[in-house]
Amino acid sequence: FQSDILSGVRVVITAGPTREAIDPVRYISNHSSGKMGFALATAAMEAGARVTLIRGPVNLPDPDRIQCLRVESARDMLEASLQQLGECDIFIAAAAVADYRPLQTADQKIKKSAASDTLELTLVKNPDIVATVAGHEQRPFTVGFAAETQDVENYARHKLQQKNLDIIVANDVSRSDIGFNSDENAVTVFWQQSQQAFGQMSKTTLARELVRLIAQRYRAATE
Ligand code: PMT
Numbered sequence: 001f002q003s004d005i006l007s008g009v010r011v012v013i014t015a016g017p018t019r020e021a022i023d024p025v026r027y028i029s030n031h032s033s034g035k036m037g038f039a040l041a042t043a044a045m046e047a048g049a050r051v052t053l054i055r056g057p058v059n060l061p062d063p064d065r066i067q068c069l070r071v072e073s074a075r076d077m078l079e080a081s082l083q084q085l086g087e088c089d090i091f092i093a094a095a096a097v098a099d100y101r102p103l104q105t106a107d108q109k110i111k112k113s114a115a116s117d118t119l120e121l122t123l124v125k126n127p128d129i130v131a132t133v134a135g136h137e138q139r140p141f142t143v144g145f146a147a148e149t150q151d152v153e154n155y156a157r158h159k160l161q162q163k164n165l166d167i168i169v170a171n172d173v174s175r176s177d178i179g180f181n182s183d184e185n186a187v188t189v190f191w192q193q194s195q196q197a198f199g200q201m202s203k204t205t206l207a208r209e210l211v212r213l214i215a216q217r218y219r220a221a222t223e
Pocket of ligand 1: 032033034037094127128130143179180182
């Protein structure tokens, strides 16, 4: 693995899920373990980059030699991401951000009602972090992920355009042996001119492959 392909390059990576509070003890979240984003952070660091990892709540230790920022909600993650933009050449959004959050967070624990068997929660859309970064005047080279359960290429290419990304890494999250929470993944990477598929392998090995490809496309875009 080449240790200098990102030498001096500043890379910011989001990883893990977000938590959207319903009340002081409950939240909406998803099954992201953070493994994919953490593996990318380590691979980018090994490739010579200066890495900042914006991590949602996951059970992984902070990797060595990487600046880690801990966040909970999508709005926290957006704020931390925007704060990094002055020092970011490449932004990689591997986090599984909650698309919606409760419109209101109750100050006290919501009590079980004796009167009704149902409880309604109204959700409101969260800001799109990677699209906001890609639309910013200090726009870094921007890489998104696409978690799909069907029609992977079409949805991934649509997100590439719609979110104004340079690269999108698509994974099929309908399978339990790859994607969310597993140690392995298989992806197809799309960019404007082409695409490349990576078969099933450990997230550690895949992260190195992805860093190599991202470094190539970054150089091609900035030279
Ligand atoms: O964490 P692991 O257990 O290792 O699992 C890895 C993974 C499956 C979570 C990862 O490989 C992955 O696919 N991450 C993206 C998950 C996701 O939210 O995909 P999406 O298709 O809903 O979102 C598309 C892109 O927009 C992503 O880059 C996402 O970070 C970003 N996004 C989405 C919503 C939002 N409000 N803000 C965002 O920035």
